[in-house]
């Protein structure tokens with residue numbers, strides 16, 4: 001995705017861009033050069049030689065919804081589905097020139113400031129930023145459009161008509177919460193080489209699909225239950241930015257003495273849809289100029305886990321959800337009541353028989369401390385305004401690089 005030539009010769013624009021960069025990454029703006037001090041742009045971080053991708057590829061016509069649920073969704077196995085976007089208008093129309101033409105003036109979110117407010121850039125400026133050798137072309141971890149309101153905002157909501165939610169993922173049980181109150185669930189994601197998403201688990205134990213329309217993405221996946229302190233150690237030099245994670249923790253995870261589950265590598269090509277089951281850790285590094293849409297969802301297959309996490313992490317919303325489910329999906333409401341009763345009973349008796357929920361609370365998820373899906377997403381995304389959770393006591397080992 002190259003963009004038309006530009007330079008930030010315009011002083012006013014350059015000043016505004018710097019201000020946006022400072023706001024989105026205050027930790028990088030102490031001194032000149034902080035944005036490129038690691039020199040990742042000159043490194044081989046985006047070279048994928050030697051990376052082996054063993055994730056199965058399945059063409060959508062060869063995989064019914066029932067098969068998807070039984071083979072991948074219920075057992076929580078990641079998979080790549082091909083061909084789903086073949087007929088999307090987005091596959092044809094979302095070229096840099098057209099996007100610039102249609103949405104160039106509209107501002108998209110590129111991060112959050114220290115108060116949690118969205119930081120935005122007009123898409124035309126962002127295109128220029130991406131290819132500017134003194135900005136996106138040089139920054140270690142460039143700004144990343146990660147916009148969770150593109151489908152709601154006047155200037156960009158027509159984009160929603162250009163793609164379809166693939167039939168595997170249409171159940172979408174959070175819709176019963178109501179469009180205004182449900183957690184954010186769909187994002188337009190666009191960024192150059194070295195931008196990406198630091199390692200995270202998607203909020204509230206939701207699962208996700210991510211369809212790449214342009215460019216290549218490199219993914220690292222770690223299964224549910226992998227201890228947080230192994231994969232996100234609190235150490236100097238290990239930042240939450242994707243590029244930093246791949247240059248530090250990922251390399252350790254490939255060594256023989258790595259104490260926990262193996263990293264699963266995945267190289268996503270345009271037109272491919274990645275399915276990330278709830279509870280899986282994942283980090284994503286863009287290898288060149290990329291454009292993707294991603295949505296998180298709740299279905300019959302992950303309902304129980306999501307209910308447990310939502311009840312703890314978003315108690316008020318969970319009650320609203322339950323009320324709607326009682327009307328619309330009484331069988332799920334009954335399940336939710338049953339889970340709640342069982343958990344309450346476990347608390348009363350001090351029992352901890354549910355290993356999946358206890359492991360998810362200590363190592364899989366940060367939902368119980370997060371105020372919203374969007375916050376977790378923001379933490380997950382390019383902005384490094386992260387609160388890193390303390391290690392649990394059983395896992396205080398330290399690792400040497």
Ligand SMILES: O=C(O)CCC(=O)C(=O)O
Nearest residue numbers: 189196197202284294380
């Ligand atoms: O494409 C990406 O950067 C990954 C997005 C992702 O993991 C997320 O939205 O949770």
Ligand SMILES: [Fe+2]
Nearest residue numbers: 201202282380
């Ligand atoms: Fe994610």
